[in-house]
Amino acid sequence: MRIQKKLNNNVVVVKDGAIEKIVMGRGLAFNKKNGEEVDEAIIDKVFTLSNKDTANKFQELIVDIPIDHVEIAEQIISYAKTQLGKKLNETLYISLVDHIYTAIERFLNGIVISNTLLWDIRRFYPDEFAIGLTALDMIEERFGLHLPDDEAGFIALHLVNAEIDENSVKNMYQITKVMQEVTSIVKYKFHIEFDEDNVYYYRFITHLKFFAQRLLSGTSYEDEKDDDLLNVVKKRYENAYSCVKAISKFIFEKYAYILSNEEELYLTIHIERVINKMSKY
Structure with a gap:
């Protein structure tokens, strides 16, 4: 197996014949260059992901993770x-x-x-x-x-x-619609276009999927213990929280659904993270 791309000293992307694989091992890529053979004796894990988009996101994610x-x-x-x-x-x-x-x-x-x-x-x-x-x-x-x-x-x-087989979920269209509406508010608020191939955008969208599922089922969760943390977060991430309030207003007017403190907390954190990461690209 030859190194196609080094992700860090422990993780590389290789070509094994015609198949692309993600290979892990301590020190596997140390002092190695693209095109060189990997030492198969120190390989710990091999990931073969059939979906190219998922494989790319996985590669991006594990660069900075131990x-x-x-x-x-x-x-x-x-x-x-x-x-x-x-x-x-x-x-x-x-x-x-x-x-x-x-x-x-x-x-x-x-x-x-x-x-x-x-x-x-x-x-x-x-x-x-x-x-x-x-x-x-x-x-x-x-x-x-x-x-x-x-x-x-x-x-x-x-x-x-x-x-979940997303093709069989009856309300997946509605879930997608809610996700699109929320992302549109974020894009308008911050005047940005999301990089849909970016892993941080993917994390944000995953959170929105769970949120949309709760919204459409009419299930809201409230935890008073999150009040103090929300107060800290909304002061620290003022712009992101302002965006969340706009989302909350829209959701209430269209779906008669009230965002709980917990939902505002997590949305604020996710929006702050995705906006912060997007601004670095």
Whole structure:
């Protein structure tokens, strides 16, 4: 296998015959150049993603993420496939790697976000939640960090989302319409065009999908413990929060749906992140 592109010292894109693969191993690309052979003896993981768009986003994401975090996410996905016996969308490699990384970073910085969907997740998705709990055990064994059960719920949601065959979801058109409306407000507010191939845009859109699903089902979640955090975020990210208030007004007028504090909090954070990243390109 020859190196086609170096992502960092531990991750490279290779061509194995006609097949493009993402290969991981500690020090795999150190002092290596494109076109050189990889040392197969130190390869730890090989990812073969059939969807080129997903593969590109995965490559972009893992550039700045520690190899340990990618490996534990892949271990969780492999376990989930075995336990569920279902085909999981390849985008799970993006969403779960990103979530594991950010969850660990938040925890190490003393930030714990409660999952107000936790009770519903336990009830409606018991198999996925059980996998989420096992995932927390895997993380604790590897990193010595005891993450709260809230994170098991978040992991379960990523699994559920990966199980969805979007072509069979009856209200996918409506979900897409809501997502388009919200992104239009953001684009108008900040006078930008999104790079739809960018991983940060993808994270934002994934969040909007969950939001649209709640909106169309008429399910809103409120957690008073998020009030203090929302007050901090709306002061720190004033422009993003102003955009969220415009979205809130539009959603209420068109759908008679009131955004909870938690929804305003997460939307503000996601909008700030995607706008901040877009401005750097």
